[in-house]
Amino acid sequence: MGSSGTPVIQVAVPSPLRRQFDYLPPQNKAAAALLAGMRVRVPFGRQQCIGIIVGKTAASELPRHRLRRIIEVIDTAPVFDNEHLEFLLWSAGYYHHPVGEVIMNSLPALLRQGKPADAAGVQHWSVTPAGAGFDAQTLTRSPRQRILLQLLQQHPGGLTAEEIDALDVFSRPALNALVEKELVQVRQRLHHEMINHTPAANIALTPEQGEAIETVSSSLHHYGCFLLNGVTGSGKTEIYMRVMHEVIQRQQQVLILLPEIGLTPQFIRRLEQGTGTPVAVYHSGLSDRERLNTWLLARDNRIQVILGTRSAIWIPLQAPGLFIVDEEHDASYKQQDGFRYSARDLALVRARNANCPVILGSATPSLESINNRSRRDFREIRLSQRVADASMPRLLVLDLKHSVMNGALCGTLHQHIRNTLDKRQQVLIFQNRRGYSPAYLCHECGWLATCERCDKLMTLHKHRRLLWCHHCDRQSRIPERCPGCRHDMLIEIGHGTERIEEDLKTACPDANVVRIDRDTTRRKGSMAEMNEDILSGKADILVGTQMLAKGHHFPGVTLVVIIDVDSSLYSTDFRATERMAQLITQVSGRAGRGKHEGTVIIQTHFPDHPLLRILLEEGYMAFTSRLLEERRESGLPPFRFMALLRAEANRLTDCESFLHEARTLLDNRNRQLDIAGPLPAPMERKAGRYRMQLMLLSTSRRTLNESLHALLPDLEGSKLARRVRWSIDVDPQDMM
Ligand code: ADP
Ligand code: ZN
Ligand code: ZN
Numbered sequence: 001m002g003s004s005g006t007p008v009i010q011v012a013v014p015s016p017l018r019r020q021f022d023y024l025p026p027q028n029k030a031a032a033a034l035l036a037g038m039r040v041r042v043p044f045g046r047q048q049c050i051g052i053i054v055g056k057t058a059a060s061e062l063p064r065h066r067l068r069r070i071i072e073v074i075d076t077a078p079v080f081d082n083e084h085l086e087f088l089l090w091s092a093g094y095y096h097h098p099v100g101e102v103i104m105n106s107l108p109a110l111l112r113q114g115k116p117a118d119a120a121g122v123q124h125w126s127v128t129p130a131g132a133g134f135d136a137q138t139l140t141r142s143p144r145q146r147i148l149l150q151l152l153q154q155h156p157g158g159l160t161a162e163e164i165d166a167l168d169v170f171s172r173p174a175l176n177a178l179v180e181k182e183l184v185q186v187r188q189r190l191h192h193e194m195i196n197h198t199p200a201a202n203i204a205l206t207p208e209q210g211e212a213i214e215t216v217s218s219s220l221h222h223y224g225c226f227l228l229n230g231v232t233g234s235g236k237t238e239i240y241m242r243v244m245h246e247v248i249q250r251q252q253q254v255l256i257l258l259p260e261i262g263l264t265p266q267f268i269r270r271l272e273q274g275t276g277t278p279v280a281v282y283h284s285g286l287s288d289r290e291r292l293n294t295w296l297l298a299r300d301n302r303i304q305v306i307l308g309t310r311s312a313i314w315i316p317l318q319a320p321g322l323f324i325v326d327e328e329h330d331a332s333y334k335q336q337d338g339f340r341y342s343a344r345d346l347a348l349v350r351a352r353n354a355n356c357p358v359i360l361g362s363a364t365p366s367l368e369s370i371n372n373r374s375r376r377d378f379r380e381i382r383l384s385q386r387v388a389d390a391s392m393p394r395l396l397v398l399d400l401k402h403s404v405m406n407g408a409l410c411g412t413l414h415q416h417i418r419n420t421l422d423k424r425q426q427v428l429i430f431q432n433r434r435g436y437s438p439a440y441l442c443h444e445c446g447w448l449a450t451c452e453r454c455d456k457l458m459t460l461h462k463h464r465r466l467l468w469c470h471h472c473d474r475q476s477r478i479p480e481r482c483p484g485c486r487h488d489m490l491i492e493i494g495h496g497t498e499r500i501e502e503d504l505k506t507a508c509p510d511a512n513v514v515r516i517d518r519d520t521t522r523r524k525g526s527m528a529e530m531n532e533d534i535l536s537g538k539a540d541i542l543v544g545t546q547m548l549a550k551g552h553h554f555p556g557v558t559l560v561v562i563i564d565v566d567s568s569l570y571s572t573d574f575r576a577t578e579r580m581a582q583l584i585t586q587v588s589g590r591a592g593r594g595k596h597e598g599t600v601i602i603q604t605h606f607p608d609h610p611l612l613r614i615l616l617e618e619g620y621m622a623f624t625s626r627l628l629e630e631r632r633e634s635g636l637p638p639f640r641f642m643a644l645l646r647a648e649a650n651r652l653t654d655c656e657s658f659l660h661e662a663r664t665l666l667d668n669r670n671r672q673l674d675i676a677g678p679l680p681a682p683m684e685r686k687a688g689r690y691r692m693q694l695m696l697l698s699t700s701r702r703t704l705n706e707s708l709h710a711l712l713p714d715l716e717g718s719k720l721a722r723r724v725r726w727s728i729d730v731d732p733q734d735m736m
Pocket of ligand 2: 442444445447482483484487
């Protein structure tokens with residue numbers, strides 16, 4: 001045992017081990033100067049790494065002469081306070097994830113790398129009033145300057161070097177020349193800046209909105225969770241903004257989380273105008289510098305509104321006053337690899353710690369949140385009306401049995417599309433499958449293009465001329481002849497967005513078809529451009545994946561078509577029907593948000609499926625009551641708590657024996673735990689590795705938690721564990 005004297009410093013380092021490590025203070029520093037939350041450089045194994053001080057202790061389990069010294073203390077003050085550290089430690093415990101990984105991954109990259117915790121401006125170019133009115137065509141001698149000036153004229157809010165570079169036109173000399181001519185100005189900015197400080201004209205609230213704001217505003221001084229359950233277009237964002245305004249007036253901060261796809265420049269602008277306050281953003285599209293700036297400004301309360309995606313839940317806040325999770329049902333709030341946390345669930349934890357309210361907003365709340373309405377600290381606020389007279393769309397089911405198909409669309413549908421286009425209105429076609437066709441087949445011998453590393457079908461991407469495995473990303477050339485029988489009768493089976501786009505271009509040659517999926521929005525700024533085309537009416541038909549289903553407001557769309565719901569009606573994942581209903585409801589919410597009534601058409605071979613009928617005839621909430629009944633009967637979440645122990649290895653038997661060992665350990669401890677498995681994962685092989693899992697269910701959160709906690713040291717010491725990669729997923733969202 002380490003003797004008394006200098007205290008031992010406990011450090012969290014990014015290691016897969018679920019513990020902290022003990023060190024002695026560096027030679028030249030007193031232990032008293034070392035505080036929890038400071039970054040340190042320490043020897044680790046044969047290397048060095050950066051970690052964070054999490055505490056001090058008088059005695060270490062190691063004898064003092066075996067303790068190594070901290071090499072360097074990076075910070076003069078902690079990078080976050082003790083309350084935030086408590087939250088990080090709690091999260092590591094709840095998800096049973098290695099504490100060093102949790103803490104280090106919560107930091108922006110520059111802090112992880114040991115860079116100073118100082119905010120520094122990012123250069124930002126914009127047109128001057130003279131530049132805005134200048135005819136760029138006259139810059140004939142300098143094409144670069146001309147292009148840059150035109151670009152900045154199109155973006156009056158200005159652009160950073162990163163943003164200009166993403167469009168492949170960055171040139172510092174040309175920008176300097178434009179600054180010289182006083183056509184362009186350059187400034188250092190710390191965060192997104194408001195273009196227009198005059199708040200939008202106050203719109204008159206609907207009675208429902210007024211009541212909702214009243215309800216939340218009267219409980220700003222203590223914890224409570226408000227489920228803002230409002231149909232699409234019911235004005236939820238307006239409610240957020242009014243409540244935010246009150247919190248801002250009280251000198252407090254608001255953290256608002258959005259799904260990745262919802263964080264558009266339009267939304268940022270809308271928030272800034274609606275609240276009259278600058279907004280700092282935090283998402284994966286920013287540079288490391290911008291992310292660090294937002295993190296630091298938020299930590300020091302130098303900015304009051306922080307808008308981000310999932311990872312923004314890790315930003316420390318000096319004066320938290322409100323948390324908002326928009327589209328709370330969205331699956332992207334759960335991280336699906338590494339540290340599998342739920343930002344939505346953690347927002348509740350943070351709000352409780354800060355003793356302030358949290359709002360979960362959705363038109364299609366998750367079954368978890370709907371079930372939580374019975375809790376004392378939960379309160380549901382319903383908004384049943386769309387604002388501004390917009391009515392709910394008409395729903396039509398097209399029975400595909402015996403109908404004549406024209407590509408992915410049945411014949412009748414083409415008539416509906418024609419009629420809509422004739423009225424100069426827009427059509428949105430939804431298919432949650434990118435690429436040209438999900439299968440590629442030899443007509444002669446039945447050979448199918450499959451991924452040899454995943455045993456799954458490869459998707460044909462015709463435009464990019466490749467077969468692509470959407471599970472492991474493997475790509476290969478499209479064979480000209482069948483590798484099995486050498487015939488050249490290879491045919492495409494099924495319809496992805498790329499093929500539907502092609503079909504529509506042929507069927508409606510005079511219509512402008514825009515496809516929106518991960519392939520067409522890869523380039524930075526492309527989504528914004530397409531958005532413009534849609535809003536300005538330049539686009540007639542929009543074809544896309546679920547990227548189209550979320551958050552957008554396209555007033556010109558009056559017809560929405562859902563190509564395929566059948567696969568989710570009969571999926572093995574117990575959440576598939578919930579997701580389907582959310583998707584149908586969300587996509588339908590895109591229709592008729594403007595002046596004209598909307599129509600939603602769903603193609604299916606199962607028009608009489610009971611769940612589909614309830615959804616279409618009685619609506620989402622009736623549907624969820626029915627689904628909750630089913631979940632209760634089968635003992636699934638939210639009625640029992642679930643965790644998965646996953647294992648992955650080159651050999652299936654290694655997964656199996658490891659999970660068997662885990663199961664025996666759990667069984668021996670004789671807890672009231674329901675264990676299933678080892679079972680093959682739904683995706684049994686991925687990227688060449690085998691995958692299995694153990695499913696743990698319990699009616700008691702505590703039992704589940706304690707069982708896992710007790711199991712971990714054994715697993716970490718297990719010989720079998722060395723041959724597998726294993727992880728724990730608490731509250732799993734997908735079973736893959
Ligand atoms: P949701 O988030 O519930 O889908 P939004 O907040 O985006 O709805 O509102 C939809 C549209 O209605 C927006 O263009 C918004 O500006 C407008 N809107 C919101 N509240 C009102 C209101 N009280 N009166 C008129 N228009 C409103
Ligand atoms: Zn063949
Ligand atoms: Zn694959």
